[in-house]
Amino acid sequence: MRAEPQSFDRVLSSMCTEPHPAAREAAERFLATNPGDPGTYRTVADLEDDAIATLGEIAGLEIDAGRDGNGDGEHGEGPSGYVTSGGTEANVQALRIARGRADDGSGRARPTVVVPESAHFSFHKAADLLRIDLEVVPTTAARRVDLDAVRACVDENTAAVVGVAGSTEYGRVDPIPELGAIADSVDALLHVDAAWGGFVLPFTDHEWHFGHAAVDTMAIDPHKMGQAAVPAGGLLVRSAALLDELAVDTPYLESTSQATLTGTRSGAGVASAVAAMEELWPDGYRDQYVRSQNNAEWLASELEDRGYEVVDPVLPLVAASLPTSLFEALREEGWRLSRTGDDERVRFVCMPHVTRERLEVFLADLDRLTAE
Ligand code: 0PR
Numbered sequence: 001m002r003a004e005p006q007s008f009d010r011v012l013s014s015m016c017t018e019p020h021p022a023a024r025e026a027a028e029r030f031l032a033t034n035p036g037d038p039g040t041y042r043t044v045a046d047l048e049d050d051a052i053a054t055l056g057e058i059a060g061l062e063i064d065a066g067r068d069g070n071g072d073g074e075h076g077e078g079p080s081g082y083v084t085s086g087g088t089e090a091n092v093q094a095l096r097i098a099r100g101r102a103d104d105g106s107g108r109a110r111p112t113v114v115v116p117e118s119a120h121f122s123f124h125k126a127a128d129l130l131r132i133d134l135e136v137v138p139t140t141a142a143r144r145v146d147l148d149a150v151r152a153c154v155d156e157n158t159a160a161v162v163g164v165a166g167s168t169e170y171g172r173v174d175p176i177p178e179l180g181a182i183a184d185s186v187d188a189l190l191h192v193d194a195a196w197g198g199f200v201l202p203f204t205d206h207e208w209h210f211g212h213a214a215v216d217t218m219a220i221d222p223h224k225m226g227q228a229a230v231p232a233g234g235l236l237v238r239s240a241a242l243l244d245e246l247a248v249d250t251p252y253l254e255s256t257s258q259a260t261l262t263g264t265r266s267g268a269g270v271a272s273a274v275a276a277m278e279e280l281w282p283d284g285y286r287d288q289y290v291r292s293q294n295n296a297e298w299l300a301s302e303l304e305d306r307g308y309e310v311v312d313p314v315l316p317l318v319a320a321s322l323p324t325s326l327f328e329a330l331r332e333e334g335w336r337l338s339r340t341g342d343d344e345r346v347r348f349v350c351m352p353h354v355t356r357e358r359l360e361v362f363l364a365d366l367d368r369l370t371a372e
Helices: 021-029 042-058 087-102 122-130 147-153 176-185 240-244 267-280 283-305 324-332 356-371
Strands: 080-084 112-116 133-137 158-164 189-193 217-219 233-237 317-320 346-349
Touching: 021 267, 042 080, 042 233, 042 267, 080 087, 080 240, 080 267, 087 122, 087 158, 087 189, 087 217, 087 233, 087 240, 112 122, 112 147, 122 133, 133 147, 147 176, 158 176, 176 189, 233 240, 267 283, 283 317, 283 356, 324 356
Parallel strands: 112 133, 112 158, 158 189, 189 217
Antiparallel strands: 080 233, 217 233, 317 346
């Protein structure tokens, strides 16, 4: 096998990026370990505890370790969760927790979960798998969830309300504290999808995490803005009791229960997440956020100067209306670009590998193609 992976030089569409060198090295070292069997692979199991502790710190869980969302009046005992294969698994598992908690065995109507229309398609997979009815609610002109619409559709069947903190298409952050209050009013869980946004939001004024609101579960992925190797997603829960909703007995393993969705898991993902966070949290991530956000604002203004309509980059993600012919010509030049679901806008995800120099090369190509 002599194939080389594609270079990141022209990738503007991806939420993955070049892993930090320390993350790459750790991934290689732990390639053959399985955190799914912590009794056998103890070092990587300990590393997973470190990963969850740091993810908890990033997501405000530590600050708030005394609050407990499961309603039993007991205090939480600090960060709890595990390293998933990605945001999809974290979202599926969060909804599984919510469904398990809502199902009191009385055979009442199917549980519902309220998601904004801006939510990632993984929630549709989760709903299908779990036999949950999704209530998809619209977003406002600011591309954040419409709170009145959420209020209008929650009831005693609502198992969870979902808020997105860094939406896939426009990088928008839903009003998380308000969603928490609505979820509380019907005794539903609040799940926050910060799969992409979780490693930039700590350096902004947005209220998005466990310390800001009654958040019960969260997706936060080291393999996106966290600069870890794939696969390294994150599921965080407010209290260990919520994770117990997922536990199944594992009689023949050295450990006696497992809350993860997959069995054998990548030790490479876990080790690389720890290595990346050790290197970068908090200063390296802050510097990266500043660089990425500046690049996004610079690209937005350059595109605006050329007459294109641009959606303001709240986080480092620019969406701009480029003509289809130009979009296709740029793709022909090797630029990896993708469009929003309605095909109206091209998304530029300003990941760490998207440097100012690479954006300058991109704009030079764009100018050449529009002059032709
Ligand atoms: N939640 C949000 C907010 C996301 O943006 C994504 C991924 C997920 C959950 C799911 O995460 P996993 O893909 O890790 O399971 N959004 C990206 C997207 O759909 C996924 C992606 C990543 C696509 C890299 C392409 C790519 O090259 O755009």
